[in-house]
Amino acid sequence: AQSVTQLGSHVSVSEGALVLLRCNYSSSVPPYLFWYVQYPNQGLQLLLKYTSAATLVKGINGFEAEFKKSETSFHLTKPSAHMSDAAEYFCAVILDQTGANNLFFGTGTRLTVIP
Amino acid sequence: NAGVTQTPKFRVLKTGQSMTLLCAQDMNHEYMYWYRQDPGMGLRLIHYSVGEGTTAKGEVPDGYNVSRLKKQNFLLGLESAAPSQTSVYFCASSRGLSYNEQFFGPGTRLTVL
Numbered sequence: 360a361q362s363v364t365q366l367g368s369h370v371s372v373s374e375g376a377l378v379l380l381r382c383n384y385s386s387s388v389p390p391y392l393f394w395y396v397q398y399p400n401q402g403l404q405l406l407l408k409y410t411s412a413a414t415l416v417k418g419i420n421g422f423e424a425e426f427k428k429s430e431t432s433f434h435l436t437k438p439s440a441h442m443s444d445a446a447e448y449f450c451a452v453i454l455d456q457t458g459a460n461n462l463f464f465g466t467g468t469r470l471t472v473i474p
Numbered sequence: 475n476a477g478v479t480q481t482p483k484f485r486v487l488k489t490g491q492s493m494t495l496l497c498a499q500d501m502n503h504e505y506m507y508w509y510r511q512d513p514g515m516g517l518r519l520i521h522y523s524v525g526e527g528t529t530a531k532g533e534v535p536d537g538y539n540v541s542r543l544k545k546q547n548f549l550l551g552l553e554s555a556a557p558s559q560t561s562v563y564f565c566a567s568s569r570g571l572s573y574n575e576q577f578f579g580p581g582t583r584l585t586v587l
Contacts, residue, residue, distance in 0.1 A: 368514065393575065402478070402564055402578035403517075449516060461507070461532065462576060464516035 362386065363452050365465035373473045378422075378437040380468045382450030385431065391453040392433045393462065394424055398446045406448070409433060420444070445472045475500050478579035480565050486585045487555045495550040495582050497565030503577070504570040506548040507532075508540060510561040511581075517564065523548055524570065555586045 366381040384390055391410050395403040407418025414426045420443075424435045433450060450465040481496040497506065504525050509517040519532030521540040529540045537559060539551045548567075552559060562583050566576040 395578075400581075402580045403566075403576075404578070405575040408575060461519055461522060462517075464518075466514055466516040 362454060362463040363450050363465040365448075365450050365468050367468055368466065369469050369471065371471040371473060372440045374442055375439050378435070378440045378444065378470065380435040380448050380450075380470065382424075382433045382435065382465060383431050384433060384450075384452045386452060386454055388454065392424075392426060393451045393453075394418065394422070394433075394435050395449045395451060395464075396446050397449065397467075403449065406435070440470075440472045442472050442474065445470055477501065478565055478567055478577050480563075480579040480582050482582060483580070484583050486587065487552075488587050489556060491555050492551070492553050493555065493584075494552075495563055495565075495584075497548045497550070497567075497579060498546055499548075499565075499567040499577070500546065501567060501569075501577065502545070503567035504545075505568045505576075506542065507566045507568075507576065508538070508548065508550045509564045509566065510534065510559075511564060512561050520550065520563075555584075557586045560584060560586045 364383045393408045394406040397403045407416045409416050409426045417423045422437045447467050447469045449467050451462040478499045507522045508520040511517050518534045523529045523542040526545040541549045562581050564581050565579040568574045568576045
């Protein structure tokens with residue numbers, strides 16, 4: 360069963376435009392949710408995480424995400440895209456908070472920023 | 475701090491050959507993980523460790539073995555490489571609490587011919 364679904368494997372936006380990357384999760388327990396970014400030929404870097412403290416989470420580089428339980432969503436947004444935002448973005452969830460805290464990743468969304 | 479490092483960065487193997495990928499972290503993290511990344515499939519967990527001397531299977535463990543003899547190192551072994559193991563391999567570590575982030579290494583690109 361898919362734990363995390365990212366809609367859209369590729370998203371293109373113009374520089375200065377709104378960035379919206381979609382993530383939906385399935386979990387029977389309150390999840391911990393994460394967004395990671397991967398720049399070309401690099402490892403993953405944490406953008407932000409939701410750990411039930413606040414539904415609107417602010418991360419690095421101007422990104423934020425809102426946890427919506429009713430919609431089982433954790434979409435990533437940025438008001439104004441910059442060329443340096445071009446990368447692949449992964450949504451991930453921890454389902455078992457009593458075990459090894461393994462992350463389940465979505466399939467990723469590649470963001471292209473058009474000048 | 476170097477964070478999480480991986481050795482080697484690139485490797486080409488022939489089918490049936492063996493190799494070991496080394497992951498090292500200098501953050502004194504308890505938990506360590508090995509993932510593989512394939513196009514269109516995100517990252518999938520191969521094996522993980524919650525402490526020195528302990529290992530466990532993840533989502534796709536077949537064809538791989540791991541060892542964690544020292545807290546700072548986590549080794550991934552391929553005993554008899556197959557073309558299906560062509561992938562980019564990432565190691566990660568974390569402090570272990572569920573809300574702690576995982577820190578990733580730069581990856582190893584492995585090609586099996």
